Amino acid sequence: MTLLDIRNLTVTFATRRGAFTAVDGVDVAVDRNEVLAIVGESGSGKSVAMLAAMGLLPKTATVTADRMNFDGLDLMALSADRRRRLAGKDMAMIFQEPMTSLNPCFTVGFQIGETLSAHLGLARKARAARVVELLAEVGIPDPARRARAYPHQLSGGMSQRVMIAMALACRPKLLIADEPTTALDVTIQAQILDLLLRLRRENGMGLVLITHDMGVVAETADRVIVQYAGQQVEASPTRALFADPHHPYTAALLAALPERATERRLPAIPGVVPGQFDRPAGCLFSPRCAFAFSACHRIAPRRAGPELGAALCHTPLAAGVPQPGALQEAGA
Structure with missing residues (x-):
């Protein structure tokens, strides 16, 4: 049985200038002992989608889902009350910034102990x-002394590592790691990732890894979800x-990975992820897409089949070559 099963998740925030859809129709499925990576640029809705699953969004957020x-x-x-008892025990999350997630007024031992006491x-x-x-x-040396730090x-x-210890305190069935290696040097990054994978194997838990590092994804994940501007644009092993x-x-x-670059200068995606007030008509990626044609700028794309990675695109790529989409075949 699938451990986490989310279908058509939408998260909308109420703002002074109207509602903003941060997550739009996202599907997430995680099995036990599986590593799922969610990738995309900042502003793609990766963290918001998982915070919605944890029930940790503010009251200004409206969460809807088919399942x-x-x-x-x-x-x-x-x-x-039941969601609060579930979050932190059976579902746990490692937040993005450990230096700001920990309370500076209490020792790390006290903060981990709070989780053990509550759950x-x-x-x-x-x-x-x-x-x-x-x-x-x-892997923290001299743990008894560090607990008093x-x-x-x-x-x-x-x-x-303290944040990981806190998340694992109750032996959760699902662990969500939000950018667990951000701002860490390469050696520490490797140690943290190895630690998460080892604990996942030993505890048999599902692991959701939120990241923008495709190298990390290649080394750790079983499946990948790619998000852009709140939408799920591809999902594939x-x-x-x-x-x-x-x-x-x-x-x-x-193509932007250094090991795949064929030029001295790394290729980059022009432009930025659209926000609340600059979302284009049609495909949200069309202003930055090298393969966009006229329909892309006018008509929202339909999702392709699983054989094409469930790509949200008028012309899903096949072997690196754009193929005629349904709209082109219909003369759109």
């Missing part, structure tokens, strides 16, 4: 022992996506 199930539970039907009801002595055990598990006394890599991308945005992301 949002976790381990057989309908998340949309659960009470707020497992452990007594003080049992909590202290479990905190030391968790810090040792994530404050966040400002730890390096970025240490803080990230990792090996297939790297070998034969079907959406022009995916192809452009892969």
Whole structure:
């Protein structure tokens, strides 16, 4: 059975100048012991989609979905209290900035202990022992001493490991890691990723990895979802996506990898991800797309079949060559 199953997720935020759709019709499915990567530029709605699944969005957000199930539970039907008890225990999240996610006023041991107290009801002595055990598990040396340290006394890599320990405290069934290696040096990045994969194997949990680093995706993920401007533009097994991308945005992301560059200067995607007030008509990627034709600027694309990576494109790429889409065949 699929651990996390979300269909047609939409997240809209109320603003003074009207509603803004940050996530538009996204599907997410994660099995037990599977690594799913969600990639895309900043502003693609990656974090918002997963925060919606966790129930951590502010009151200004409106979340709708055809289906949002976790381990057989309908998340949309659960009470707020039941969602709070689920988040942090069976579903856990490693947030993007460990230095700002940890409370500077309390020791890291106290903060991890709060999770154990709230969800497992452990007594003080049992909590202290479990905190030391968790810090040792994530590779922090001298864990008993580090448990008494404050966040400002730890390096970025240490803080990230503390966040991982906190997320894993209750042995969750699903772990969402939001940019877990941002702002860390390459050596620490590799250690953190190895740690997440090892703990995933040992605990049999599902892992959702939110990232913009395609190199990390290639090394760790079983499947990949590519998002752009809140929309899911492609979804495919990792090996297939790297070998034969079907959406022009995916192809452009892969072309920007240094190991794939054929010129001295790395290729770049012109322009920026559209925001609330500059969203184009038709395909949202059309102003930046090298393969766009007239219909792309006027008509929203339909999703292709799974054999073409479920690409949201009028002309899904096949073996790197744009193919005639349904609109072209109909004379659009």
